[in-house]
Amino acid sequence: MQTATLNTNKAFDVHFVRKDFPILNREVKGHRLIYFDNAATSQKPQSVIDALVHYYTQYNANVHRGIHSLAEEATAAFEATRDAVKHFINAAAREEIIYTRGTTESINLVAYSWGRQHLAQGDEVIVSGMEHHSDIVPWQIVCEEKGAQLKVIPVNEQGELELEEYRKLLSSRTKLVAVNHVSNALGTVNPIQEIIQLAHAQGALVLIDGAQSAMHLDVDVQALDCDFLAFSAHKMLGPTGMGILYGKKHLLESMPVFMGGGEMIKEVTFEKTTYNELPYKFEAGTPNIADAIAFKPAIEYINTIGKENIRKQEDLLLQHATQRLKEIEGLRIIGDNDHKVSVVSFVIDGVHPQDVGILLDNKGIAVRTGHHCVEPLMQRFCIPGTIRASFAFYNTVEEIDLMVEALQKAVKILR
Amino acid sequence: MAALENNRRMTETQSIEQIEAEIVDEFSLFENWDDKYEYIIDLGKKLPPLAEEHKKDENKVKGCQSTVWLVADYKDGKIFYQADSDAIIVKGLISMLIRVLSGHTPDEILNAKMDFINKIGNDEPSGSNPFQWITGHGKTNEELCFGI
Numbered sequence: 001m002q003t004a005t006l007n008t009n010k011a012f013d014v015h016f017v018r019k020d021f022p023i024l025n026r027e028v029k030g031h032r033l034i035y036f037d038n039a040a041t042s043q044k045p046q047s048v049i050d051a052l053v054h055y056y057t058q059y060n061a062n063v064h065r066g067i068h069s070l071a072e073e074a075t076a077a078f079e080a081t082r083d084a085v086k087h088f089i090n091a092a093a094r095e096e097i098i099y100t101r102g103t104t105e106s107i108n109l110v111a112y113s114w115g116r117q118h119l120a121q122g123d124e125v126i127v128s129g130m131e132h133h134s135d136i137v138p139w140q141i142v143c144e145e146k147g148a149q150l151k152v153i154p155v156n157e158q159g160e161l162e163l164e165e166y167r168k169l170l171s172s173r174t175k176l177v178a179v180n181h182v183s184n185a186l187g188t189v190n191p192i193q194e195i196i197q198l199a200h201a202q203g204a205l206v207l208i209d210g211a212q213s214a215m216h217l218d219v220d221v222q223a224l225d226c227d228f229l230a231f232s233a234h235k236m237l238g239p240t241g242m243g244i245l246y247g248k249k250h251l252l253e254s255m256p257v258f259m260g261g262g263e264m265i266k267e268v269t270f271e272k273t274t275y276n277e278l279p280y281k282f283e284a285g286t287p288n289i290a291d292a293i294a295f296k297p298a299i300e301y302i303n304t305i306g307k308e309n310i311r312k313q314e315d316l317l318l319q320h321a322t323q324r325l326k327e328i329e330g331l332r333i334i335g336d337n338d339h340k341v342s343v344v345s346f347v348i349d350g351v352h353p354q355d356v357g358i359l360l361d362n363k364g365i366a367v368r369t370g371h372h373c374v375e376p377l378m379q380r381f382c383i384p385g386t387i388r389a390s391f392a393f394y395n396t397v398e399e400i401d402l403m404v405e406a407l408q409k410a411v412k413i414l415r
Numbered sequence: 416m417a418a419l420e421n422n423r424r425m426t427e428t429q430s431i432e433q434i435e436a437e438i439v440d441e442f443s444l445f446e447n448w449d450d451k452y453e454y455i456i457d458l459g460k461k462l463p464p465l466a467e468e469h470k471k472d473e474n475k476v477k478g479c480q481s482t483v484w485l486v487a488d489y490k491d492g493k494i495f496y497q498a499d500s501d502a503i504i505v506k507g508l509i510s511m512l513i514r515v516l517s518g519h520t521p522d523e524i525l526n527a528k529m530d531f532i533n534k535i536g537n538d539e540p541s542g543s544n545p546f547q548w549i550t551g552h553g554k555t556n557e558e559l560c561f562g563i
Binding site for chain 2: 029352353354355357358359362369370384385413414
């Protein structure tokens with residue numbers, strides 16, 4: 001099941017790596033696909049696709065309860081991913097790894113379970129001005145229910161968090177801080193270590209939305225000392241519908257269950273139900289077995305390529321794109337700072353992002369246009385949306401040059 | 416109002432089906448999508464902008480990424496449309512919608528097949544029709560008709 005690339009110890013070669021991603025060979029509108037929408041979802045290597053097919057063709061069975069061979073094989077593979085995730089983020093225990101549908105569900109789990117238990121009238125939750133809607137709305141819902149207040153760390157003109165303002169927002173009323181590691185719309189890498197330390201000094205917990213950082217940056221939950229970390233498999237080469245909530249064990253143990261059903265129980269009578277141990281008490285119902293299993297080869301792929309190689313290639317792409325895009329007259333990069341990863345977001349004077357997106361698609365180039373599910377951030381910059389190109393290590397400098405060329409043509413026609 | 420009168424004159428003698436067929440014919444002249452888009456962008460640039468007074472919330476048809484303003488007037492048993500968008504390709508597409516529908520009776524509009532969108536987009540090799548999302552702005556024939 002392993003691909004050629006995984007079996008070699010060669011130095012990173014993007015053209016070699018690309019062979020592991022079959023979709024990169026397809027054509028769109030008569031052009032070779034250029035996929036620059038990696039912040040929305042990454043493409044999948046053959047090993048991940050093979051794992052899905054292998055599961056369904058060889059050992060499809062429900063996990064945990066069966067005594068037959070297929071159920072045992074499925075359970076072993078399903079649980080092996082939990083160990084791979086534990087190592088990937090350096091969690092202290094496998095019980096701290098909860099399977100969810102994705103980052104959104106992970107955050108909702110904490111908001112509904114921990115938030116409902118711990119938030120009260122007058123308490124405060126701090127989020128940042130560059131959060132994805134999925135790290136705003138769950139907190140708004142629980143704050144409204146509990147009479148707590150949502151506070152927002154402002155974003156400066158360069159698309160960075162204003163840490164001095166953050167310090168001022170923190171108080172004994174702060175119960176939780178929820179921020180992303182990397183902004184999906186701008187690519188800004190936030191100083192989460194400092195954010196966590198400052199929150200802890202006030203006795204507040206911290207949830208990190210790691211959706212955009214998991215594939216690109218080193219994430220060590222013990223070194224960071226974050227209380228919760230949420231991320232999705234599909235943004236890091238894995239399948240959709242599979243996500244992770246990491247939580248410190250003592251926190252997860254004390255939290256009430258989020259969803260009732262099979263798997264999460266120890267014993268059920270009509271009088272009383274007792275709940276299963278971690279991690280299963282948060283995993284009600286038949287889980288997403290196939291996608292959980294296929295997440296493991298995705299993690300293995302990233303480990304084999306190495307995050308250092310990934311960052312090196314993506315930094316090269318980001319620098320090249322930033323430099324080339326500035327050649328376009330009237331183009332303004334939103335979030336023009338020097339601690340970014342793999343995302344470049346921009347607007348062009350006199351041209352609507354949607355028009356640019358359509359014309360680039362006509363050349364086989366996939367970028368994202370719009371508000372990127374961060375409407376408050378767009379309001380901060382007084383723009384309806386941006387054009388966002390987001391890169392992965394399998395993208396090339398040549399692809400960026402083709403995008404810039406297509407952009408120049410598009411702007412000429414549209415103006 | 417000049418645009419409205421112009422619309423009416425153009426469509427007085429032609430049925431919706433005839434206008435649709437005319438547009439399909441025009442598009443058959445283009446050999447590739449670059450040319451089709453350039454034509455649509457040109458239509459968008461030519462569509463007279465909607466007066467600012469009409470660009471209010473009640474006339475907004477909110478799409479995912481761009482905004483369309485649609486104003487309909489009912490006169491002598493016929494409906495006349497004016498529209499605008501902040502995105503030029505969408506504006507070009509709505510210009511075609513206006514050309515097809517404006518100046519017709521509510522009955523004619525309700526019964527319009529509107530399959531020219533399929534026909535002009537169907538030579539796409541991947542099988543997807545780039546114009547399908549024009550309907551993503553969510554106006555059904557009924558809404559176009561009774562939203563006046």
